[in-house]
Amino acid sequence: MLKDITLGQFFPGNSLLHRLDPRTKILCSILLIVAVFLAKSALAYGVLILLTAALIIISQIPAGTVFKALKPLIVIIIITAFFNMFFTGGEEENVLADFRIWFLHPVIRVEGIVSAVKMALRIVLLILQTSVVLTYTTSPIDMTDGIERLLSPLAKIRVPVHTFAMMMSLALRFIPTLIEETDKIISAQKSRGADFSSGNVIRRVKALVPVLIPLLLSSFRRADDLALAMECRCYRGGTGRTRMKIMKMTAKDFLFILFCALFIAVRFLPMISSSALGITGMNFSF
Amino acid sequence: MSEYAIELKGVSYTYGKGTPFMKLAVDHVDLNIRRGIITGIIGHTGSGKSTLLQMMNGLLRPQEGTVLLDGKDVWEKPGKIREIAFRVGLVFQYPEYQLFEETVRKDVSYGPKNMGLSDAEIERRVKEALAFVGIGEELYDASPFDLSGGQKRRVAIAGVIAMEPEVLILDEPAAGLDPRGRAEIFGNIVNYKEKTGRTVIIVSHSMDDMARYAEETAVLCGGRAVMMDETKKVFSAGRETLEKLGLNVPQITLLMEKLAQMGLPVSKDVFTVEEAKRELLPLLKGGQSDA
Ligand SMILES: Nc1ncnc2c1ncn2[C@@H]1O[C@H](COP(=O)(O)OP(=O)(O)OP(=O)(O)O)[C@@H](O)[C@H]1O
Ligand SMILES: [Mg+2]
Numbered sequence A: 001m002l003k004d005i006t007l008g009q010f011f012p013g014n015s016l017l018h019r020l021d022p023r024t025k026i027l028c029s030i031l032l033i034v035a036v037f038l039a040k041s042a043l044a045y046g047v048l049i050l051l052t053a054a055l056i057i058i059s060q061i062p063a064g065t066v067f068k069a070l071k072p073l074i075v076i077i078i079i080t081a082f083f084n085m086f087f088t089g090g091e092e093e094n095v096l097a098d099f100r101i102w103f104l105h106p107v108i109r110v111e112g113i114v115s116a117v118k119m120a121l122r123i124v125l126l127i128l129q130t131s132v133v134l135t136y137t138t139s140p141i142d143m144t145d146g147i148e149r150l151l152s153p154l155a156k157i158r159v160p161v162h163t164f165a166m167m168m169s170l171a172l173r174f175i176p177t178l179i180e181e182t183d184k185i186i187s188a189q190k191s192r193g194a195d196f197s198s199g200n201v202i203r204r205v206k207a208l209v210p211v212l213i214p215l216l217l218s219s220f221r222r223a224d225d226l227a228l229a230m231e232c233r234c235y236r237g238g239t240g241r242t243r244m245k246i247m248k249m250t251a252k253d254f255l256f257i258l259f260c261a262l263f264i265a266v267r268f269l270p271m272i273s274s275s276a277l278g279i280t281g282m283n284f285s286f
Numbered sequence B: 001m002s003e004y005a006i007e008l009k010g011v012s013y014t015y016g017k018g019t020p021f022m023k024l025a026v027d028h029v030d031l032n033i034r035r036g037i038i039t040g041i042i043g044h045t046g047s048g049k050s051t052l053l054q055m056m057n058g059l060l061r062p063q064e065g066t067v068l069l070d071g072k073d074v075w076e077k078p079g080k081i082r083e084i085a086f087r088v089g090l091v092f093q094y095p096e097y098q099l100f101e102e103t104v105r106k107d108v109s110y111g112p113k114n115m116g117l118s119d120a121e122i123e124r125r126v127k128e129a130l131a132f133v134g135i136g137e138e139l140y141d142a143s144p145f146d147l148s149g150g151q152k153r154r155v156a157i158a159g160v161i162a163m164e165p166e167v168l169i170l171d172e173p174a175a176g177l178d179p180r181g182r183a184e185i186f187g188n189i190v191n192y193k194e195k196t197g198r199t200v201i202i203v204s205h206s207m208d209d210m211a212r213y214a215e216e217t218a219v220l221c222g223g224r225a226v227m228m229d230e231t232k233k234v235f236s237a238g239r240e241t242l243e244k245l246g247l248n249v250p251q252i253t254l255l256m257e258k259l260a261q262m263g264l265p266v267s268k269d270v271f272t273v274e275e276a277k278r279e280l281l282p283l284l285k286g287g288q289s290d291a
Helices: A022-038 A042-059 A063-068 A071-086 A110-135 A140-157 A161-190 A201-207 A209-232 A251-266 A268-277 B049-056 B078-087 B104-108 B110-114 B119-132 B149-161 B179-196 B207-213 B231-236 B239-244 B251-261 B273-290
Strands: A095-098 A107-109 B004-015 B023-034 B038-043 B064-069 B088-091 B167-171 B199-203 B216-221 B224-230
Touching: A022 A042, A022 A110, A022 A140, A022 A251, A042 A063, A042 A110, A042 A251, A063 A110, A071 A107, A071 A110, A107 A110, A140 A161, A161 A209, A201 A209, B004 B049, B004 B199, B023 B049, B023 B064, B023 B199, B023 B216, B038 B049, B038 B179, B038 B207, B049 B088, B049 B167, B049 B199, B078 B088, B088 B149, B104 B110, B104 B119, B104 B149, B110 B119, B110 B149, B119 B149, B119 B179, B149 B167, B149 B179, B167 B179, B179 B199, B179 B207, B199 B207, B207 B231, B207 B251, B216 B231, B224 B231, B239 B251, B251 B273
Parallel strands: B023 B224, B038 B199, B038 B216, B088 B167, B167 B199
Antiparallel strands: A095 A107, B004 B023, B004 B064, B216 B224
């Protein structure tokens, strides 16, 4: 039951995106997010849609799986689009529909629809790109390693970067263990007649005590054991620690960063020509 | 009353159905658990023993097949499945990690309380259950967390016994205990069975314990029930057969095999130390008279 919750979305594979350095992927995700926010013209969106499609193909992850990443955000996308549709100002001549409900006076203009579509598209692109470039293709452990290395300059001003990264990877490592343990304890208490699904709120919360106490205890026990095991292997924090897997940026990493950075620059080109071409929504008229 | 306490008919269970992590854990198992005896279930790691047990007490619903308790389908009324847990008591692997109350007494009464029994009845059952596992009155008000590992295990077992289930199932009751702790736990279980006449099912990795305590034994392999017979007959299948199933014969049988190879006239079908003693002592005496 609890097992059905998928944690992280890492989808193991061996595509170009899987093989890139995690730092590259974090940086590129940021670059692509910036690119999406800078996009204004329809042409720019077109280019970004093509880019996203290309990234999905390169990642070798089934498109259906990638689109699942949108599922939890559908409501947010719809609400955002809805508000943009009504609350975007524009020319009187562009009014498409005009409602009068009591004292409210919602108006749908062409500008509203264009901006709603843009907003929805923007969120969809953001999610798809970061999923494919980062979360689907980077294991959580690689991700924390990457973050640690990227933030390592902050260690100079005494930010405990290594400690945070270590805490994060330990937490990630133990989430599945904890879920398994919870499942086991729930089953055990159920076979002693625990009832988690009936009664009012207070009774249900009370019914959780026999699960939470053993869980808490075993977490402490685990933490103790782990600390001991780490000390036995002479763990003393990040200073002087070497790595078994040394992260190395290769030519393909730099090329990929350059490739993603390019899209920020490309943003400005269609803006100039778009009005001349009459492609943008703004020049749309009936 | 049917002859069997629990009957499994073509029972199957697959974890994570429809995901890439799909795993067929129990595969069309037919098993009959005879009433009033100790039945052993053995099988290599991951052979589906724990999954099977959880289907016996209604924690998992078989995706195929039926589980009959006393001849009646357990899932006939899914709303009443909690009552099945009271009638088939399941002690999980490492049950001491599920203790949570402040005192031993309170923890053992958790099950009976959930059954909605009267205070007097709960008190009686708690005392009886703790007596079965050999926990003395002086420990009733101790915190379960202050007990030794073996004591905690026994308190946890008492927590299930106190529900007075028709069938008591124990998953690896002696795992992680020293030889003395093992003997004590198994002694308690045998005594419980003798005194109450109730049905007991034990899962164990130890062939020696099985040979000694189980009257009938079922062998699981890769989610299938490959053997179910009197314990003696199961072990008589021979070392080769059992090794193919990822199991072994008891240590003492290996010894007897060695002795037989060395030319001593001993039977290879000896599975417990007591039997070996009976077989070897006359031989020793005979040997002495020879010399
Ligand atoms: N909650 C679960 N989710 C997914 N797979 C599971 C789960 N529980 C068990 N399995 C898998 O089902 C198979 C049977 O597991 P089960 O726990 O029944 O084996 P077992 O015979 O009890 O093993 P052991 O002797 O190690 O306790 C194993 O391959 C296991 O990996
Ligand atoms: Mg098991």
